[in-house]
Each structure stands twice: as C-alpha cells, then as structure tokens.
Amino acid sequence: MKKTLLTAAIMSMAFSSTVFAHGVCDTTLHGYMENIKDEMRAMSSDVKAGDSESAVGHVEALISYFEKSRSEAPHKFSHDNLQGAELKAQTAEYQKVVDDTITILKELEGALKAGDSAKVRDLFGAIGEQRNLGHRSFKDC
Template identity: 50%
Template sequence: MLMKKGLLAATILTISCSTAAFAHEHHQNEACGATTLHGYMEDIKDEMRAMSSDIKSGDNQAAAARVETLIAHFEKSRDQVPYKLKAEKLEGADLKEQMSNYEKGIDKTIDVFKNLEVALKSDDLAEVKKWLGEIGAKRQQGHQAFKANC
C-alpha cells in the first residue's frame, strides 16, 4: 500500500509541478505579458499543488473539495483567448475554429476533474491515479495546441 501511495504521489507531483494544467503562458518574454488567462493558470497550478499535498497526506475529502475551485478556474479560463492565438493574429473563421477547439479542451478537462472528484470522494486510489494521468494528458494536449513560446 505504501508503494502505491508513493507512486501516486510521484504522479501527482509530476502533473502539478510541470506547469499549470492547460494553455499556460510564460512570463519570460514581455511580449507574452501578464494576461488574465495566465493568472487563472497560475491559480490552477497552485490548487493542483495543494490538492497533491492533500492526496499525499491521505485527505482525499479535502482534495475533492479543491476540485470545485479548480473547475471554477477552468470555467473562467474558457472565456479567455490564449496568447498564442493573439500572437498568430488569427481572425474570422480561423479564430472561431481555434477558440472552439480551446473551449472543447477546457470542457473535456472539466469532465476529467469531475471524474477525479468522484474517485477522491470514494477513496478509490486506482481511479484517482487514472484521472490524474488523464489530467496530465489534457495538460500536454492543451500546451501543445495553445501555449505560446515566449
């Protein structure tokens, strides 16, 4: 059991520390600047770390409560235009298509968090691990599609 918790903790730490969960914009270049979306992604990163700590300490109920905050941040992020789309100066149908893809990605990520919440509330470590892995996959997909290289 201790080995499984260690593996679960390592998975969580990798996901939460590797950057924010979706379409995060770096502060390294002033061209990217501080955006509202960047702020939401920073909040998500902080909540993911706190949730990771809750799970590592065995407090799945506290971790489940954090999921609601994470979902709220994603819902607010849904209405933002990722900096990459601004930098590419997309307009018209191209912008509409990319925004639709972005919104669908956010919606799918929210669904994954809802599934994680159920797993946390039922203390099902196998399902928690599964959904944390899916969060990592969604993060990677979002970054590949929408993260600007700044």
C-alpha cells in the same frame, strides 16, 4: 548622455514585442493558470496525506478556474492575429480541451469521494495529458 541612449536602445531591444511574446505574458488566463498550478499542488499533497475531503475542495476550485479560463482567449490567438473562421475554429478547439479537462476533474471528484485510489491515479495521469495537449496547442508564452 550617449551612455543613456545606448542603455535605452538595449532595453528597448530586450523588451521588443517579439522577445516578449515568447517570454512571460501578463494575461488574465495566465493568472488563472497560476491559480490552477497552486490548486493542483495543494490537491496532490492532500491526496498523498490521505485527506480526500480537503482534496475535493481543491478539485472544486480547479473546476471553477477552468470554467473562467474557458471564456478567455490564449495570448497565441492575438499574437498569431487569428480572425474570422480561423479564430472561430481555434476557439472551439480550445474550449473542447477545457471542457474535457472539466469532465475529468468531475470524475476525479467522484473517485475521491468513493475512495477509489486506482481511479484517482489514472485521472491524475489524464489531467497531465490535458495540460500537455493544452500547452502544446495553445501556449506561446
């Protein structure tokens, strides 16, 4: 009995909200981000294999996952208990980073269709920068 209580106490400490907040978060946005990761991988292997047509399909899927992500709030906003004007300002900043990412993806679609591989490479770099910016600013799990 004593042992069971000790185990329960350890388990509850290990999964307490502070520990969990910086672990994996089970949000809708997290799910879209996993889809985005998979689509990015598939798209870049198509580009390496020279299959632009298939790559364009993955870029279109990426655009739609970012459009869905735009109406979700990062976990950080509720964890930091953002409200009122602060929540409004942070939401606008988040949506701006998403919108800029969508603009870059649309340019990438054009560059793939035009067979402009130098531009495709540059735009890959720009997407990586958006990911770093988005994660640095809004990701806490």
